[in-house]
Amino acid sequence: MKIARRSLFLGALMLSALSPALAQETIKVGGLATLEGPFTVMGEDGLRGVRLALDEVNNEVAGKKIELITASSDASPDSALKAARKLVEQDGVQILIGPLSGSEGIAVKDYAKSHPNVTFINGSSAAQDTTLFDPAENFFRFSTDGVQWMAGLGEYVFKEKGFRKVAVVAEDYSFPYSQVQGFMVPFCKLGGKVPEKFWVPIGNKDYSSVIAALPDDVDAIFVALGGADAVNFLSQYQQAGGEAPIIGGSITVDQTVLGSKGKIREAIIGTSAAGPTADTWDDPRWTEFVAAYKKANPDGFPFPSLFAHAYYVNTKAALLALKEVNGDLSDGGKKFREALSKLKFDTPTGPVSIDENRNGIASIFITEVVEGEDGNLVNKVVKVAENVNQTLGEPQAEFVKNGPPSRDNPDCK
Numbered sequence: 001m002k003i004a005r006r007s008l009f010l011g012a013l014m015l016s017a018l019s020p021a022l023a024q025e026t027i028k029v030g031g032l033a034t035l036e037g038p039f040t041v042m043g044e045d046g047l048r049g050v051r052l053a054l055d056e057v058n059n060e061v062a063g064k065k066i067e068l069i070t071a072s073s074d075a076s077p078d079s080a081l082k083a084a085r086k087l088v089e090q091d092g093v094q095i096l097i098g099p100l101s102g103s104e105g106i107a108v109k110d111y112a113k114s115h116p117n118v119t120f121i122n123g124s125s126a127a128q129d130t131t132l133f134d135p136a137e138n139f140f141r142f143s144t145d146g147v148q149w150m151a152g153l154g155e156y157v158f159k160e161k162g163f164r165k166v167a168v169v170a171e172d173y174s175f176p177y178s179q180v181q182g183f184m185v186p187f188c189k190l191g192g193k194v195p196e197k198f199w200v201p202i203g204n205k206d207y208s209s210v211i212a213a214l215p216d217d218v219d220a221i222f223v224a225l226g227g228a229d230a231v232n233f234l235s236q237y238q239q240a241g242g243e244a245p246i247i248g249g250s251i252t253v254d255q256t257v258l259g260s261k262g263k264i265r266e267a268i269i270g271t272s273a274a275g276p277t278a279d280t281w282d283d284p285r286w287t288e289f290v291a292a293y294k295k296a297n298p299d300g301f302p303f304p305s306l307f308a309h310a311y312y313v314n315t316k317a318a319l320l321a322l323k324e325v326n327g328d329l330s331d332g333g334k335k336f337r338e339a340l341s342k343l344k345f346d347t348p349t350g351p352v353s354i355d356e357n358r359n360g361i362a363s364i365f366i367t368e369v370v371e372g373e374d375g376n377l378v379n380k381v382v383k384v385a386e387n388v389n390q391t392l393g394e395p396q397a398e399f400v401k402n403g404p405p406s407r408d409n410p411d412c413k
Contacts (some may be wrong), residue, residue: 026062026065027327029318030087032080032098032108033123035072038203041256043072043100045305046123049312050097055296061109062327066319073099074203080104083371084111088118094329095318098140100307102127102146102175112136115334119340121318122309126250127174129404131359132390138333140224140340142317142352142360143310144276144388146175147405149250151180151364151388153274157247158190161272163219164298165193169210169233170224172199172407179224179249180369181405182392188412195223197413198336202231207236214242224249230257231264238267248273251324253369255279255301256379265377271369272382276310277349278365279303279378302376313347313360320345355389364388 015289031050033043037048047070058064067101069091071083080099084107087093096118099108103123112120122130123139126149131141157163166187170176176199184194195218198210210233214221221244225233230252248271251257258268276285279302293304300308321339344353350363363386367379391399403409 001319003201023134024066025063026067027061027095027322027329028053028067028091028093030091030093030096030098031311032068032073032083032087032096033070033103034075034100036074036079036131039075039101039226040252042124042227042305042307045300045312046100048293048300049304049310051317052293052296052308053312053315061319061322066107067094073104075101075104077103077107081107081111083323084108088115089202093118094333097121097302097311097318098123098125100124101173102130102178103173106128106174108205109136109139110215112139119315119318119333119337121340122310123314124307125175126178128178128390129174131357132400133404135357136335137358138356139279139312140314140317140354140370142273142338142354142362144360144362144364145390146178146250147182147299147392148364148388148390150179150394151274151385152383153247153272153368154183154185154187154192155190155271156366156383157220158192160188161220161245163192163245163247165195165218166220166222167214167218168194168197168222168224169214170197170199170249170384171202171226174405176204176249177405177407180222181220181402181410184315184410184412185392188410197407199407200225202229205232208240208324211237211240211242215246218244220245220247220395220404222249223252226251226254227256228388231260234267235262235264239262246271248287248369250306253379254307255303255305256307259301259367264366268369269371269377272366273369273379274366276364277304277306277360277379278367280372280380281349281365281384283350285346285350286348287363302374303378309348313352316345316347317343340388350386357390359390361387361389
């Protein structure tokens with residue numbers, strides 16, 4: 001009897017000693033995406049990217065289960081901050097992947113500074129400010145930013161399309177500011193002019209006043225709108241008889257917009273754009289990713305959107321770094337973040353590495369919208385720029401002299 005009691009005591013003692021380790025067997029990962037408002041379809045596809053990366057490892061790294069806890073925002077910084085707080089302070093996530101849109105990213109980056117033991121990895125948010133100015137040491141972005149996504153587009157439409165005067169229509173927040181800067185800086189340096197810029201709120205439904213005010217003597221319109229906003233503007237511009245060629249921001253003619261029904265299809269065929277993905281790229285890394293996306297998401301888009309790609313790449317980075325440290329986050333994630341800082345890996349769109357601001361260096365694609373063999377609209381590759389960094393090849397000290405992108409910066413009327 002004494003032996004039995006002693007065995008029970010030792011067993012209980014062993015379980016007690018192991019309980020902290022057992023508590024570490026599950027790694028909590030937060031997935032923050034915009035699932036409300038005009039960017040809802042983008043957020044849904046972003047989370048498809050997260051789940052695709054997790055499925056590849058059967059939700060497990062180094063013998064430890066990955067538990068995904070999701071939270072939604074509505075594309076506003078306040079809602080993103082509220083969702084991040086819920087994931088970190090109530091759910092106890094050790095790694096947070098997200099958010100989706102530009103100003104949300106700036107808010108989450110600032111919040112990250114108050115939780116140094118939690119690691120924040122971007123979703124698809126692409127405001128340049130998030131990592132170039134006042135970055136957080138525990139915020140990483142492998143999916144590049146909105147300025148990078150425009151690499152080469154200004155030169156392309158100036159030299160190849162012959163556009164000299166372009167009007168701008170864009171949403172009034174940080175991501176479109178980055179897109180407009182990325183387009184305008186090279187376009188203006190070549191001698192291009194932008195006589196008018198129209199900034200509209202997210203969720204705007206009536207573009208009649210903007211369309212009526214567009215100058216008649218421009219060669220094209222650069223449109224940096226996304227989701228339902230892009231669909232509404234392009235539809236109304238086409239219905240109003242607008243004939244100027246469209247130059248697209250990275251999410252203006254993304255798969256989340258190309259799948260729209262009606263006459264909008266005719267209006268956007270031939271649209272030049274640039275971004276981190278291109279539907280028709282024939283590289284095996286991309287075609288394998290497309291096949292896996294379609295198999296896992298029969299209800300998804302004909303091709304993964306840039307949101308699915310961005311969330312996938314950032315989730316992949318988290319998994320690779322977790323593997324590097326054998327899933328050990330017991331030091332508050334310090335070794336994990338060191339592994340992230342040194343990480344280089346192959347993505348569906350080519351290799352990515354990380355700079356001193358923890359921002360990705362990767363390939364960017366110039367594209368044109370065409371009708372695919374199956375009748376769906378796709379972004380056809382025109383040109384690929386490899387290893388595009390956050391300062392578009394310029395030394396950082398020189399690049400930052402351009403100043404942070406804003407409604408008024410840059411300017412070349």
